[in-house]
Amino acid sequence: MEFATNCLHAGYSPKNGEAGALPIYQSTTFKYDNVEDIGKLFDLQASGFFYSRLSNPTVDAVEQKIATLEGGVGAICTSSGQAAIFIAVANLCKAGDHVVATANLYGGSTNLLGVTLKRFGIDVTFIDQFADDATINAAFKPNTKCVYGETIANPSTDVLDISRLADIAHAHGVPLIVDNTFATPYICRPFEFGADIVVHSTSKYLDGHALCLGGAVVDSGNFDWKAHADKFPEFVEADESYHGCVYTEAFGKAAYIAKARVQLIRDIGCLASAQNAFYLNLGLETLPLRVEKHCSNGLAVAKFLNESAAVSYVRYSGLDDEFNAKNHELAKKYLKDAKTSGVLSVCFKGGYDAAVKFVNSLKLIRIEVHVADIRSCILHPASSTHRQLNAEQLKSAGIEDGLVRISLGLEDEKNLIEDVAQALAAIGA
Numbered sequence: 422m423e424f425a426t427n428c429l430h431a432g433y434s435p436k437n438g439e440a441g442a443l444p445i446y447q448s449t450t451f452k453y454d455n456v457e458d459i460g461k462l463f464d465l466q467a468s469g470f471f472y473s474r475l476s477n478p479t480v481d482a483v484e485q486k487i488a489t490l491e492g493g494v495g496a497i498c499t500s501s502g503q504a505a506i507f508i509a510v511a512n513l514c515k516a517g518d519h520v521v522a523t524a525n526l527y528g529g530s531t532n533l534l535g536v537t538l539k540r541f542g543i544d545v546t547f548i549d550q551f552a553d554d555a556t557i558n559a560a561f562k563p564n565t566k567c568v569y570g571e572t573i574a575n576p577s578t579d580v581l582d583i584s585r586l587a588d589i590a591h592a593h594g595v596p597l598i599v600d601n602t603f604a605t606p607y608i609c610r611p612f613e614f615g616a617d618i619v620v621h622s623t624s625k626y627l628d629g630h631a632l633c634l635g636g637a638v639v640d641s642g643n644f645d646w647k648a649h650a651d652k653f654p655e656f657v658e659a660d661e662s663y664h665g666c667v668y669t670e671a672f673g674k675a676a677y678i679a680k681a682r683v684q685l686i687r688d689i690g691c692l693a694s695a696q697n698a699f700y701l702n703l704g705l706e707t708l709p710l711r712v713e714k715h716c717s718n719g720l721a722v723a724k725f726l727n728e729s730a731a732v733s734y735v736r737y738s739g740l741d742d743e744f745n746a747k748n749h750e751l752a753k754k755y756l757k758d759a760k761t762s763g764v765l766s767v768c769f770k771g772g773y774d775a776a777v778k779f780v781n782s783l784k785l786i787r788i789e790v791h792v793a794d795i796r797s798c799i800l801h802p803a804s805s806t807h808r809q810l811n812a813e814q815l816k817s818a819g820i821e822d823g824l825v826r827i828s829l830g831l832e833d834e835k836n837l838i839e840d841v842a843q844a845l846a847a848i849g850a
């Protein structure tokens with residue numbers, strides 16, 4: 422089936438007389454007729470549900486839908502994007518291992534990799550994806566277990582050179598994990614370019630209504646764990662914590678996602694709730710329609726701001742100008758019609774004061790700590806998320822004090838442009 426059809430129908434096919442909408446299985450547990458049946462579940466000889474910490478029918482349907490949309494063999498829905506990233510990395514790495522990641526990640530991901538996982542003994546080296554091969558190759562160590570990047574980086578909208586990084590990762594015998602949050606599978610399907618694992622913060626466009634936190638891990642099924650058994654023995658040797666299961670034998674191509682569920686989701690307990698999976702499913706049903714509008718509003722506002730004398734630059738990879746040239750080339754290769762989401766950053770020549778005045782002058786676009794919301798929103802990092810940093814620290818974080826991040830929602834383009842125009846007038850542009 423085509424993409425929009427799968428957004429509506431994948432994962433749940435009601436039988437004769439059953440509910441047309443995905444039912445919410447609001448239950449921690451499931452009832453069985455005899456001990457033999459439940460024993461088969463524990464031995465992985467039958468599939469079914471027994472406790473909603475591991476799996477739940479509502480969550481399962483949404484997992485199947487997301488796996489279908491990404492073209493993967495399986496998925497897990499988690500309680501947040503951060504949880505998904507933790508599960509994706511921890512399924513490959515243990516204390517003493519190492520990750521190569523791009524430097525332009527979402528702040529929460531940079532912190533998870535650079536601080537929290539470091540405390541767990543997992544080291545990270547951040548790289549610039551535009552560095553030459555020799556420089557990137559030099560970041561790898563014998564204990565490197567994966568490469569990590571974002572299809573469209575939050576908030577810079579830098580576009581990941583997925584094929585190039587997949588080739589480099591594979592030459593070192595490790596998988597590439599791609600955070601596909603901003604692109605969504607409608608704009609880019611990273612598996613088609615060689616990525617092995619996809620993660621999402623479904624809190625953004627997949628839910629799309631700013632209703633519920635959530636995340637997803639998706640397995641392409643393409644990485645050959647047996648061929649790299651030296652690096653990934655846990656995939657090919659008996660797991661004593663799970664009845665001596667050998668994941669590559671028991672689950673074949675779905676070894677990665679099965680191992681993530683029966684080890685990590687079991688032990689950490691961060692599966693999405695049935696209620697949140699239901700909301701997420703509602704968002705997924707209209708994903709293609711919404712993403713088109715987010716992207717067209719993003720491009721229209723980016724172009725409008727780019728014309729203003731008060732603006733020093735607009736960072737938006739959908740723009741075909743000199744400032745965004747390198748990323749725009751990548752957008753043409755990897756993103757459907759070079760669409761790059763509804764998020765952009767704009768830097769004002771008037772610095773901190775101009776940025777604050779612009780934000781405070783907006784009437785429609787709301788001040789919110791979020792992106793990818795159905796309603797347009799804006800944030801001035803220097804006075805909010807990054808306010809504890811001084812001028813020098815802001816500079817080294819690549820955040821100028823005149824920079825604001827705008828996420829365009831689904832309002833009429835005309836009203837958004839009018840709002841931006843009157844706020845530009847308020848700062849004397």
Ligand SMILES: *Cc1c(COP(=O)(O)O)cnc(C)c1O
Binds near residue numbers: 501502504622624634
């Ligand atoms: C928001 C975000 C995350 C974190 O997701 P939560 O659902 O907030 O935990 C991870 N990656 C990207 C690219 C994000 O935008």
